[in-house]
Amino acid sequence: MKTQPLTTAAYAQSMDAADPLAPFKQQFHFPQHQGQDSIYFCGNSLGLQPKSAEAAIRQELEDWRALAVEGYFKARNPWLYYHTHFTRTLSEMMGSSEAEVTVMNTLTVNLHLILQSFYRPDRQRFRILMEAGAFPSDQYALETLVRLHGFDPADAIVEAAPRAGEKLLRTEDVVALIEEQGSSLALVLMGGINYYTGQYYDIASITEAAHLVGAYAGWDLAHAAGNIPLQLHDWRADFAVWCSYKYLNGGPGAAGGLFVHERHASAPAFPRLGGWWGNDEKVRFKMEKGFVPKAGAEGWQISTAQVFNMVCLKASLEMFQQAGIGRLREKSIQLTAYLETLLKQLPLPCEIITPADPQQRGAQLSLYFPEKGREIHSRMMEQGIICDYREPGVIRLAPAPMYCSFTDVYRFYEVLQNFSA
Numbered sequence: 001m002k003t004q005p006l007t008t009a010a011y012a013q014s015m016d017a018a019d020p021l022a023p024f025k026q027q028f029h030f031p032q033h034q035g036q037d038s039i040y041f042c043g044n045s046l047g048l049q050p051k052s053a054e055a056a057i058r059q060e061l062e063d064w065r066a067l068a069v070e071g072y073f074k075a076r077n078p079w080l081y082y083h084t085h086f087t088r089t090l091s092e093m094m095g096s097s098e099a100e101v102t103v104m105n106t107l108t109v110n111l112h113l114i115l116q117s118f119y120r121p122d123r124q125r126f127r128i129l130m131e132a133g134a135f136p137s138d139q140y141a142l143e144t145l146v147r148l149h150g151f152d153p154a155d156a157i158v159e160a161a162p163r164a165g166e167k168l169l170r171t172e173d174v175v176a177l178i179e180e181q182g183s184s185l186a187l188v189l190m191g192g193i194n195y196y197t198g199q200y201y202d203i204a205s206i207t208e209a210a211h212l213v214g215a216y217a218g219w220d221l222a223h224a225a226g227n228i229p230l231q232l233h234d235w236r237a238d239f240a241v242w243c244s245y246k247y248l249n250g251g252p253g254a255a256g257g258l259f260v261h262e263r264h265a266s267a268p269a270f271p272r273l274g275g276w277w278g279n280d281e282k283v284r285f286k287m288e289k290g291f292v293p294k295a296g297a298e299g300w301q302i303s304t305a306q307v308f309n310m311v312c313l314k315a316s317l318e319m320f321q322q323a324g325i326g327r328l329r330e331k332s333i334q335l336t337a338y339l340e341t342l343l344k345q346l347p348l349p350c351e352i353i354t355p356a357d358p359q360q361r362g363a364q365l366s367l368y369f370p371e372k373g374r375e376i377h378s379r380m381m382e383q384g385i386i387c388d389y390r391e392p393g394v395i396r397l398a399p400a401p402m403y404c405s406f407t408d409v410y411r412f413y414e415v416l417q418n419f420s421a
């Protein structure tokens with residue numbers, strides 16, 4: 001086959017033709033712009049609606065109508081176990097056993113809950129290390145948490161920041177900071193992929209460094225779940241939380257996920273806040289005193305399964321199961337590299353601050369505009385390119401491999417070419 005120049009529609013079309021995952025694009029609804037699908041590069045914020053979601057919701061409505069309370073046991077997807085219907089797919093993404101993952105609540109709520117187990121400070125060991133510029137909800141969660149325990153955030157929260165003049169965090173600097181904090185460090189809590197820069201941190205090395213000083217390591221995987229394959233069990237991460245509405249396409253406010261490593265999750269005496277949904281099913285309906293946690297991450301469940309907050313996620317994860325996170329990642333590496341190559345042809349007044357190394361990033365590229373970032377973002381949106389803007393100065397572009405094509409990237413380039421003229 002004759003190789004086409006990268007900057008041609010023919011090249012993008014040939015890449016799409018060779019892409020085994022290309023048919024998944026047809027399984028999603030796209031917002032329309034001037035009678036055609038928008039270029040949707042915002043799956044890192046809110047994933048698209050799977051076409052199968054509507055029927056999946058209808059099915060649960062029908063079962064509710066027909067079965068009422070009996071639906072807990074007799075619905076086609078019994079509601080009592082609803083959160084378990086897709087743990088296999090999630091465990092493959094997270095690199096864990098099925099027992100180590102569960103779905104419940106939302107990200108920040110899960111973070112607060114799990115921190116009750118993993119942040120039990122004393123006067124000696126009370127510090128938490130996080131990345132400077134972490135997503136604000138994590139910052140607020142930790143600030144309020146340390147205050148609740150009587151500590152001053154200025155003392156108890158240690159931030160790992162990039163070196164002067166740099167935008168990315170160096171693993172060796174994070175590790176050095178962990179070692180410096182030593183026995184005062186209770187916890188490392190970082191985003192697996194930073195929401196602003198798109199940098200994918202070295203979870204294994206940072207987790208190991210935390211363990212070496214006797215601290216736990218927990219991860220906010222909002223931007224990693226469904227974006228990159230992880231190995232949480234082998235990396236010995238203590239816990240992780242994520243939301244399901246970004247790359248996982250679970251819909252706005254979809255129930256979030258939780259990972260708890262087996263060595264903690266299989267210990268019934270591990271401290272936690274309980275509720276009846278985390279109680280062993282064999283005794284749950286005896287309505288007796290005495291909390292008996294289920295084995296695994298499910299032992300952190302609290303309330304009745306939120307069926308309608310999980311139904312679209314279930315529909316979406318069926319596609320992840322078919323596509324496979326490994327194949328999605330392979331495509332994603334190519335797709336994002338293609339976007340990067342085409343961006344470099346454009347005279348845009350910006351710097352790509354996301355690492356150039358594909359092993360240190362997921363789907364997202366963050367474009368830093370010293371000036372006019374917001375204005376340029378508005379112009380992109382007017383032209384049917386859906387992406388987002390984050391202060392200060394960053395436009396985030398995330399071609400999610402599940403439904404974005406090489407032709408989408410090429411169309412983006414075409415629009416931007418006229419733009420800069």
Ligand SMILES: Cc1ncc(COP(=O)(O)O)c(C=O)c1O
Binds near residue numbers: 109137
């Ligand atoms: C990295 C990160 N952490 C936390 C959150 C907050 O999630 P939630 O609103 O589901 O609690 C988000 C939301 O976008 C996020 O991107």
